[in-house]
Amino acid sequence: MTAQMEDQRAEGGRTGVYVYGILPGDIKVESGAEGVGDPPGEIRVVRHRDLAALVSDVDLDRPLGRAEDLFAHEELLDATAADVPVLPLRFGAVLTNDDAVADELLGAHYDEFTSALKQLEGHAEYVVQGRYVEDVILSEVLSEQPEAAQLNEAIRGMDPDASRDERMQLGEIINNAIEAKREADTQAFGDALSGQVTASVVRPPSHELGAVYVALLVETGKAEKLRQAVDRLAEQWQDRIELRFLGPLAAYDFVGAAAPADATAGD
């Protein structure tokens, strides 16, 4: 591979080694798996002792970030995580060459990566995202907040330009009420699933109608039970929250600077 890169350098193209994730060394990669870039680079493995990194060569003169690039990164890692523990890297990680991956990344942080992988062994991440059904949640707010209902009435008779302050005020009340509901529902969600998960991280809402957005680290053997519990919640919340269940994913939310140490703290 280094030879291939040198060839490319000789042709004038600048290439780097894009790194997807770090995993135990006893894995094989099917030939032909494609990564980021256009044309996509072929996925291969760089090893150091019993650690491995999934990488592909990437053209440094072309910006990365097309939808295809993002999907390629995530799909590779998620598919991997379904079978083996993997430490996923954030999108856009490029090193100069294979030696740098082996020595500076895997070698220099061998103990840390090995222990993090050990903690992730037998786990996968699942993400549950819920969004409030707008009409339903707004009705809830109107019936619970007399001030909002009054403002709403007042605005109806007003010229849109003249009512801007009132509309801002009304919107703020609604937004605050939804924030409070989000917090309460996220708490209820956590309570309902606490027995099924090893650790959990609440993600910041990605939408103004976001209800719950939680990443869960789950033992592979408990995944089905978790799914059933989420199904029950979905049924219970049917009219007001639409729930989505994503996974298994690589443990993106549990590999931050201090996260590996926390990853099993919840059990």
Added chain:
Amino acid sequence: MSIAPQSGGSGVAQRPQASGLADVIDTILDKGLVLDAYVRVSLVGIELVTIDARVVIASVDTYLRFAEAVNRLDISQEKEGLPGLVGDMEEGGAKHKTKGAIEAAGDKLREFADAQGGDRETQRSRRRGD
């Protein structure tokens, strides 16, 4: 997909819900190990052109949009609450919308009725018979 499992398969029987682009953006641009924290010498900067699709929470736009949505909502709820009235209101609404055309047609009809020596009764019975 591309990795051969080292041991048995996973315990998850059902297929996961597909991730959309927004899910992927939320995940791999925000989470995961940051290489900079581990490697300095051989780190290569590469230009990333990623779109941040996330909605900014609690912006002015959000407030105004909520106000608008809740205002619309109230009207539709009144309709649902009073089904008898809704039919009338909708009919009224429809009449308003096409007022110009109906008036024009009405003028023609009146001319016709006048020519026939008829009155509004005639018009009404004709309509019922339709």
